[in-house]
Amino acid sequence: MENTSSLRELLNNDNPERNYPISFLGEGGEYFGVLIVNWLLTAITLGIYYPWAKARKLQFLFSATQFNGARFVFHGTGNEMFKGFIKAILIFVVLNALLAFFIWMQMPIVGIIIFYLCILALIPIAIHGSYKYRMSRTSWRSIRFGYRGDRKELVMLFLKNILLTIVTLGLYTPWLSMNLRNYILNRVKFGNLKFKYTGNGSEYFLLVLKGYLLSLVTLFIYMFWFQRNLLAYYIDNLSIANEDGTEVKMKCTATGGDFFKLLMGNFFLLIFTLGIGYSWVVCRTIRFLFSHMEIYGNLDFDKLIQSEANYTDATGEDLSDILDFGIVV
Amino acid sequence: MKDVVATWYDGQSSLPNSVFLNLDIDSKQMLIRSDQQEGSWSLENLRVQISGKSVHIYNKLIPDQSIYTDHVGFGKLLLSHVSVSGDTWYYKMLHAGTVAHISIAVAVLGIILLSYLFIVPWIAERAVDLIPDNYDKGLGETIYGNYIEGETIDTTLTNLVQSFADQIDFGTSSRPLITVVNSTESNAFALPGEHIVIYKPILKPMQNYPELAALLSHEAAHIKDRHSMKMLCRNLSGYILVSAVFSDVNGIVAVVADNANQLRMLSYSRAFEKQADFDGFNILKHNKIAPSGMIDLFNHLKTERKNQTAEFLSTHPLTDERIKNIKSSIKKEPYQNLSHSKLETVFLNIKKTDIESPKK
Numbered sequence: 088m089e090n091t092s093s094l095r096e097l098l099n100n101d102n103p104e105r106n107y108p109i110s111f112l113g114e115g116g117e118y119f120g121v122l123i124v125n126w127l128l129t130a131i132t133l134g135i136y137y138p139w140a141k142a143r144k145l146q147f148l149f150s151a152t153q154f155n156g157a158r159f160v161f162h163g164t165g166n167e168m169f170k171g172f173i174k175a176i177l178i179f180v181v182l183n184a185l186l187a188f189f190i191w192m193q194m195p196i197v198g199i200i201i202f203y204l205c206i207l208a209l210i211p212i213a214i215h216g217s218y219k220y221r222m223s224r225t226s227w228r229s230i231r232f233g234y235r236g237d238r239k240e241l242v243m244l245f246l247k248n249i250l251l252t253i254v255t256l257g258l259y260t261p262w263l264s265m266n267l268r269n270y271i272l273n274r275v276k277f278g279n280l281k282f283k284y285t286g287n288g289s290e291y292f293l294l295v296l297k298g299y300l301l302s303l304v305t306l307f308i309y310m311f312w313f314q315r316n317l318l319a320y321y322i323d324n325l326s327i328a329n330e331d332g333t334e335v336k337m338k339c340t341a342t343g344g345d346f347f348k349l350l351m352g353n354f355f356l357l358i359f360t361l362g363i364g365y366s367w368v369v370c371r372t373i374r375f376l377f378s379h380m381e382i383y384g385n386l387d388f389d390k391l392i393q394s395e396a397n398y399t400d401a402t403g404e405d406l407s408d409i410l411d412f413g414i415v416v
Numbered sequence: 417m418k419d420v421v422a423t424w425y426d427g428q429s430s431l432p433n434s435v436f437l438n439l440d441i442d443s444k445q446m447l448i449r450s451d452q453q454e455g456s457w458s459l460e461n462l463r464v465q466i467s468g469k470s471v472h473i474y475n476k477l478i479p480d481q482s483i484y485t486d487h488v489g490f491g492k493l494l495l496s497h498v499s500v501s502g503d504t505w506y507y508k509m510l511h512a513g514t515v516a517h518i519s520i521a522v523a524v525l526g527i528i529l530l531s532y533l534f535i536v537p538w539i540a541e542r543a544v545d546l547i548p549d550n551y552d553k554g555l556g557e558t559i560y561g562n563y564i565e566g567e568t569i570d571t572t573l574t575n576l577v578q579s580f581a582d583q584i585d586f587g588t589s590s591r592p593l594i595t596v597v598n599s600t601e602s603n604a605f606a607l608p609g610e611h612i613v614i615y616k617p618i619l620k621p622m623q624n625y626p627e628l629a630a631l632l633s634h635e636a637a638h639i640k641d642r643h644s645m646k647m648l649c650r651n652l653s654g655y656i657l658v659s660a661v662f663s664d665v666n667g668i669v670a671v672v673a674d675n676a677n678q679l680r681m682l683s684y685s686r687a688f689e690k691q692a693d694f695d696g697f698n699i700l701k702h703n704k705i706a707p708s709g710m711i712d713l714f715n716h717l718k719t720e721r722k723n724q725t726a727e728f729l730s731t732h733p734l735t736d737e738r739i740k741n742i743k744s745s746i747k748k749e750p751y752q753n754l755s756h757s758k759l760e761t762v763f764l765n766i767k768k769t770d771i772e773s774p775k776k
Contacts, residue, residue, distance in 0.1 A: 119517060124510055143506075151467065228430040390431070
């Protein structure tokens with residue numbers, strides 16, 4: 088890499104290639120304080136504090152992440168997420184009422200089908216809303232992120248892909264993941280910069296297939312290398328581009344052995360502290376992620392321009408929490 | 417005070433601007449000074465976000481702009497002067513220190529543990545009172561139906577033991593229904609409602625009718641005291657509490673907590689066994705049947721189960737302990753036993769049947 092960068096420097100002195108440090112500076116002890124106060128307030132308020140607790144948690148984690156000398160900020164508030172929470176609950180109340188209505192009409196099958204179709208359609212709506220909210224509430228040097236996807240498009244894309252996944256008995260899942268990831272990540276903005284993701288369903292399918300097979304053969308020891316490859320496929324295919332043609336690329340430098348150390352360490356940290364070590368596990372994992380990530384290119388991060396609007400509706404964010412589908416896109 | 421080094425972002429571009437901050441308490445302003453210019457933000461418009469070692473300062477009137485400093489002391493000072501801020505108490509808690517946080521953690525865990533040990537079981541027992549008796553019957557019937565499908569019933573013995581049981585007043589709302597099944601194992605159990613299942617080999621070593629009466633009394637006591645239902649309610653409420661508290665933390669801890677819950681259920685079921693021994697003894701007493709039958713029963717069980725599990729992991733109290741408990745009950749409580757010719761006759765008929773366990 089150093090060779091290419093010096094070559095580039097010779098060719099184009101205005102845009103020399105360089106690397107941009109990213110690191111996580113949060114400490115387990117600090118995070119423990121955040122979590123314990125959250126926990127106490129959530130317990131006292133019988134769970135109502137949850138949205139505020141979540142805001143505090145995200146504020147801590149974002150602020151502890153430093154990129155190119157400046158920290159990220161999460162601007163979302165408990166009030167916003169509480170409003171979203173109420174709306175999300177209302178959506179579920181209406182859905183359940185609809186189901187009850189069909190059962191009362193002696194048409195339980197129709198009711199259940201409609202109910203699950205609605206839930207299925209809610210997943211992309213939740214992803215869309217969640218991305219829109221989170222991105223717009225995230226900033227770096229006061230420059231906001233943004234998500235410019237179209238809800239209708241995403242819903243259609245999701246339904247088409249989930250149908251294919253069901254028809255192929257799950258075989259299509261890698262394509263589903265990649266199609267969603269490509270759609271969403273390619274619509275993420277960072278000020279005037281654009282994110283770019285170039286995942287490929289077939290490549291991803293082979294990666295997953297290889298992961299499963301080798302894991303089986305090696306009595307799951309390969310799991311660590313498999314996990315590493317999945318993460319690397321995410322990071323290595325991600326880049327950020329400016330309209331003027333400059334860009335940054337990302338690279339995952341973790342090895343399967345690193346993953347083994349991380350996951351075993353986390354496991355024992357949790358077991359021997361009976362869960363108290365959770366905050367250390369989280370900080371350790373994020374630190375691992377960023378310390379094994381290289382960001383390099385020729386983009387000037389001092390020249391970003393504010394371009395994304397504020398968006399304060401957290402309904403999608405809360406819907407995702409309720410659905411709890413754990414899809415990483 | 418000394419100027420604090422900070423970075424100001426204008427909200428239009430990402431270009432960092434070095435500035436110095438200071439506080440003018442009299443005019444309630446935060447002063448911002450750079451090489452080129454000077455300005456100030458009114459304290460009443462400030463929003464301060466302290467997170468770890470980073471301080472972000474915003475102005476509500478110009479929300480896109482921000483100032484960053486890593487001087488947490490200055491951030492706290494600002495917070496104490498920001499007039500309307502619902503955050504002050506939060507930061508007080510957040511910065512209370514590790515000792516305070518650990519104390520909070522211990523206190524909350526203590527409350528959860530106390531409610532797990534005392535409040536939840538209490539609520540579970542009250543819940544059982546609210547569930548009508550016939551629900552036990554329905555549940556028992558379902559379990560019985562599923563269970564009996566895979567077993568072979570010994571009809572002769574079932575009828576004989578049933579007519580034996582019909583002679584005894586167990587004090588249950590309806591008479592227990594006996595089923596004797598073929599098995600290589602020596603055991604008996606009661607289902608919620610009315611069913612008692614007896615594994616044939618347990619009858620084999622019995623020498624006298626009080627022993628069989630003791631076995632039936634013990635099982636009938638389980639039904640009478642609704643132990644299955646109580647167990648179910650407690651297990652469920654324990655599970656709900658465990659998953660509510662730990663499922664959000666992470667999977668591994670949830671599994672650990674769930675296993676601790678299961679271990680606790682074991683000791684709980686041992687308490688039920690002890691109670692069934694005691695109530696079974698009372699049923700014998702009430703029917704004027706010799707309670708020594710219970711001691712005979714335990715002695716036979718003891719030879720049957722030579723390899724005893726450590727008490728920690730066993731559902732039943734150690735047999736020696738049970739014998740001791742019954743002996744002390746016999747000593748404490750005056751009782752009268754009559755001879756029951758009818759029971760005797762049926763018992764002799766049972767003994768006459770072939771109880772040899774089927775060879776597998």
